[in-house]
Amino acid sequence: MFSGSQFDATTAFSGGGFMASQSTNLNDSSPSAAKSRETQGLIPVTVKQISEASHSGDEKSNFVINGIDVNNVTLVGMMFEKAERTTDVNFVLDDGTGRIKCRRWVNEAFDTKEMEEVQDGMYVRVYGHLKSFQGVKQLVVFSVRPVTNFDEISFHFIDCIHNHLHTKVKAEGITPANPSSGSSLITPVKNASNGSQEPSSNPGYAQYSVDGLKDCDKLVMDYLQQHSDMSDERGIHVNELSRELKLPMDKIMLSLKTLGDDGLVYSTIDDYHYKQA
Amino acid sequence: MDTSNPAVFVNAELLQFYVGRRVRAVMQVVRSEGGVVIGKSTDEKQLVVKGPPPPAPLTNFVEVIGIVDNDRSIRAEIWTNFGNVIDMFSYNKLCQLANGEFKHLFV
Numbered sequence: 001m002f003s004g005s006q007f008d009a010t011t012a013f014s015g016g017g018f019m020a021s022q023s024t025n026l027n028d029s030s031p032s033a034a035k036s037r038e039t040q041g042l043i044p045v046t047v048k049q050i051s052e053a054s055h056s057g058d059e060k061s062n063f064v065i066n067g068i069d070v071n072n073v074t075l076v077g078m079m080f081e082k083a084e085r086t087t088d089v090n091f092v093l094d095d096g097t098g099r100i101k102c103r104r105w106v107n108e109a110f111d112t113k114e115m116e117e118v119q120d121g122m123y124v125r126v127y128g129h130l131k132s133f134q135g136v137k138q139l140v141v142f143s144v145r146p147v148t149n150f151d152e153i154s155f156h157f158i159d160c161i162h163n164h165l166h167t168k169v170k171a172e173g174i175t176p177a178n179p180s181s182g183s184s185l186i187t188p189v190k191n192a193s194n195g196s197q198e199p200s201s202n203p204g205y206a207q208y209s210v211d212g213l214k215d216c217d218k219l220v221m222d223y224l225q226q227h228s229d230m231s232d233e234r235g236i237h238v239n240e241l242s243r244e245l246k247l248p249m250d251k252i253m254l255s256l257k258t259l260g261d262d263g264l265v266y267s268t269i270d271d272y273h274y275k276q277a
Numbered sequence: 278m279d280t281s282n283p284a285v286f287v288n289a290e291l292l293q294f295y296v297g298r299r300v301r302a303v304m305q306v307v308r309s310e311g312g313v314v315i316g317k318s319t320d321e322k323q324l325v326v327k328g329p330p331p332p333a334p335l336t337n338f339v340e341v342i343g344i345v346d347n348d349r350s351i352r353a354e355i356w357t358n359f360g361n362v363i364d365m366f367s368y369n370k371l372c373q374l375a376n377g378e379f380k381h382l383f384v
Binding site: 046047048049050051078096097098099100101121123136137138149150151153154155157158160161164 | 279357
């Protein structure tokens with residue numbers, strides 16, 4: 001099922017405090033641990049995205065952005081209305097898309113020192129946890145840093161866009177095979193199959209691997225399955241797979257090897273043609 | 278949580294679509310005279326910024342947040358010094374993305 005060489009992000013990062021321990025299917029080939037399937041560790045967002053986030057289940061007070069449970073977020077914006085009290089510091093963060101109330105609990109000297117360095121009118125980078133208080137979304141912040149290199153502002157918003165696209169592509173990439181009018185099943189950017197994604201209402205949705213396959217393997221399998229009746233006995237050439245799925249050749253070959261080991265595909269006339277078993 | 282008064286990322290080219298609205302723009306300061314600052318926008322066009330004088334001294338690059346007067350000028354509310362080095366190209370690309378395909382993430 002899970003090959004021994006897989007990067008097991010759960011054990012490696014379980015102490016980090018950013019990863020939810022609920023997710024055990026972290027057999028993602030990409031070593032980037034922040035991109036788990038069900039709960040992301042820390043995502044960059046804009047206040048506008050937060051304002052549109054909805055609540056996930058009832059027990060968890062988590063929010064859902066783009067179909068992904070959101071625990072921790074990072075924002076970049078300007079600080080206003082900083083109000084220092086004994087146990088906490090409140091302020092409003094305005095990132096140009098909206099304003100959100102933030103609260104930073106101050107327990108140690110380090111916290112006080114950190115908050116002293118930021119003033120009203122300064123651009124800051126915050127890391128925090130989304131909370132809802134009396135119906136109003138707020139941020140419980142655990143880190144505030146002044147922005148010194150202002151490329152960070154461009155970077156953050158581009159990061160938000162990137163993350164948004166990434167989760168959207170992942171969401172569409174793991175939708176069960178759903179051919180629509182013969183168009184290519186997996187298109188990286190535009191959605192060809194499902195229109196609106198409602199993952200929060202379908203708990204099984206986030207399981208990207210239905211039967212233990214990695215998502216790349218699944219893409220290859222789906223493609224072979226979809227084209228099995230159209231191809232002749234020679235099967236599908238790996239170039240066609242690489243071109244249609246827009247995946248690099250080495251990923252394709254690796255997937256085919258895994259699938260071949262599992263007995264799901266076999267090579268036909270040469271090592272470059274494969275068919276579904 | 279209040280998203281009623283956003284400041285849209287713009288370059289000179291996009292100013293014309295936001296006349297009368299609140300925007301933010303980064304520009305390279307060319308010269309400052311009287312109550313007016315002339316700058317070069319991220320897409321290499323001239324911008325004129327009026328309004329209350331900026332907190333002196335201005336660095337090479339500044340961000341202006343304010344209301345758009347016309348397709349070449351902004352009435353500043355907030356000035357932020359962005360230092361002497363910044364990636365104008367990335368910011369320009371961000372303006373295009375934030376007003377195009379990903380507008381829903383911003384306004």
